[in-house]
Amino acid sequence: MASSALHCFFFFTLLVPFAFTTDTRDPCATAAPDGSDDLSIIPINAKCSPFAPTHASSSVIDTVLHMASSDSHRLTYLSSLVSGKPKPISVPIASGNQLHTGNYVVRAKLGTPPQLMFMVLDTSNDAVWVPCSGCSGCSADSPSFNPNSSSTYSTVSCSTAQCTQAHGLTCPSSSLQPSICSFNQSYGGGSSFSANLVQDTLTLSSDVIPNFSFGCINSASGNSLPPQGLMGLGRGPMSLVSQISSLYSGVFSYCLPSFRSFYFSGSLKLGLLGQPKSIRYTPLLRNPRRPSLYYVNLTGVSVGSVQVPVDQKFWTFDSSSGAGTIIDSGTVITRFAQPVYEAIRDEFRKQVNGSFSTLGAFDTCFTADNENVAPKITLHMTSLDLKLPVENTLIHSSAGTLACLSMAGIPQNANAVLNVIANLQQQNLRILFDVPNSRLGIAPEPCN
Numbered sequence: 316m317a318s319s320a321l322h323c324f325f326f327f328t329l330l331v332p333f334a335f336t337t338d339t340r341d342p343c344a345t346a347a348p349d350g351s352d353d354l355s356i357i358p359i360n361a362k363c364s365p366f367a368p369t370h371a372s373s374s375v376i377d378t379v380l381h382m383a384s385s386d387s388h389r390l391t392y393l394s395s396l397v398s399g400k401p402k403p404i405s406v407p408i409a410s411g412n413q414l415h416t417g418n419y420v421v422r423a424k425l426g427t428p429p430q431l432m433f434m435v436l437d438t439s440n441d442a443v444w445v446p447c448s449g450c451s452g453c454s455a456d457s458p459s460f461n462p463n464s465s466s467t468y469s470t471v472s473c474s475t476a477q478c479t480q481a482h483g484l485t486c487p488s489s490s491l492q493p494s495i496c497s498f499n500q501s502y503g504g505g506s507s508f509s510a511n512l513v514q515d516t517l518t519l520s521s522d523v524i525p526n527f528s529f530g531c532i533n534s535a536s537g538n539s540l541p542p543q544g545l546m547g548l549g550r551g552p553m554s555l556v557s558q559i560s561s562l563y564s565g566v567f568s569y570c571l572p573s574f575r576s577f578y579f580s581g582s583l584k585l586g587l588l589g590q591p592k593s594i595r596y597t598p599l600l601r602n603p604r605r606p607s608l609y610y611v612n613l614t615g616v617s618v619g620s621v622q623v624p625v626d627q628k629f630w631t632f633d634s635s636s637g638a639g640t641i642i643d644s645g646t647v648i649t650r651f652a653q654p655v656y657e658a659i660r661d662e663f664r665k666q667v668n669g670s671f672s673t674l675g676a677f678d679t680c681f682t683a684d685n686e687n688v689a690p691k692i693t694l695h696m697t698s699l700d701l702k703l704p705v706e707n708t709l710i711h712s713s714a715g716t717l718a719c720l721s722m723a724g725i726p727q728n729a730n731a732v733l734n735v736i737a738n739l740q741q742q743n744l745r746i747l748f749d750v751p752n753s754r755l756g757i758a759p760e761p762c763n
Contacts, residue, residue: 441551444530549607
């Protein structure tokens with residue numbers, strides 16, 4: 316019998332020198348430290364990920380800068396979701412088989428007997444799909460699901476309700492014979508894939524979910540094919556959250572650990588049980604043009620004790636233009652509309668009162684000796700003020716001589732009025748999504 320809540324443990328790794336630990340646990344093991352069941356979640360470029368790059372970063376900031384280099388693609392993708400233009404769901408892809416839809420992969424099992432898959436976990440997407448065996452054009456190096464090896468696998472007919480919810484549907488308008496539900500999706504990098512909508516058993520830790528619907532990719536084209544599949548946690552009808560809402564009540568939370576650890580470990584919790592009792596909530600807003608995205612009502616930002624002066628239009632939620640603020644697991648550093656970021660940056664520089672330089676995506680780097688005078692930044696939301704810890708505001712150079720404000724403006728190729736609260740600013744916080752009650756909870760928690 317499936318349990319009503321699932322505690323899932325992240326395993327994060329950045330490739331930096333190992334030091335000062337006596338913990339000999341295997342960070343890539345699937346068992347939780349306390350012996351309980353788990354659902355491992357791993358950074359896509361980490362040691363434990365099968366998709367880790369061949370080169371390794373030598374410092375925390377090098378790794379963060381490498382990850383953040385994909386933010387512009389991610390933000391362009393998020394902007395396309397709120398543009399209001401009718402288009403199929405697409406995942407932004409760049410050459411070199413790099414998928415710009417989040418930094419973490421989840422170990423999930425599909426089929427009977429279970430087949431282990433590594434799927435990107437994404438709070439801003441509804442799609443669930445995996446590459447299937449025999450796929451033409453899929454990466455030969457990535458895990459693929461073999462339908463022929465599962466006794467519980469079945470295809471979905473065009474006549475079913477689930478089929479009508481698939482984007483890019485290719486079912487015939489009329490047919491005397493039942494047709495398999497198929498769909499096509501295209502990608503910003505010039506790639507596309509075709510898939511059948513299928514059902515099989517999904518295993519999350521000890522919970523077994525029968526008849527879970529997902530896309531089984533059978534052909535792909537282009538040089539930027541996503542290699543590992545997608546597990547969407549959005550609010551659309553085909554997302555993981557929606558499909559298993561009867562089991563987990565539409566509630567999930569995660570705690571992302573600090574980038575300063577060698578072996579990152581955090582936790583994912585699905586369901587009502589085990590969620591923090593002491594937590595503050597702010598409403599989740601819904602964009603009818605893109606209901607999957609998790610909008611919050613950000614009303615202002617303070618640098619130290621000074622609330623920066625910003626035109627209210629940059630905070631106001633507008634479903635037509637996509638303006639407003641979302642919380643997203645796939646963007647690395649928090650991005651603000653350019654006038655908002657410039658106001659935050661200028662006030663921050665004023666209070667630090669020194670000389671500043673640029674390092675990668677960060678344009679406000681200063682001598683680390685001045686770190687003790689760096690002001691804290693507070694995000695003001697309806698019914699919730701989130702004062703970011705220093706480690707969520709500053710990141711240090713590899714030599715430790717510079718500290719940088721770890722935020723930036725929205726790039727020119729993205730929606731200029733969309734603010735994104737990213738994963739670097741969510742670290743060591745329990746972020747709880749209560750979808751049925753349309754609220755987001757935030758509580759401090761040491762995730763490491």
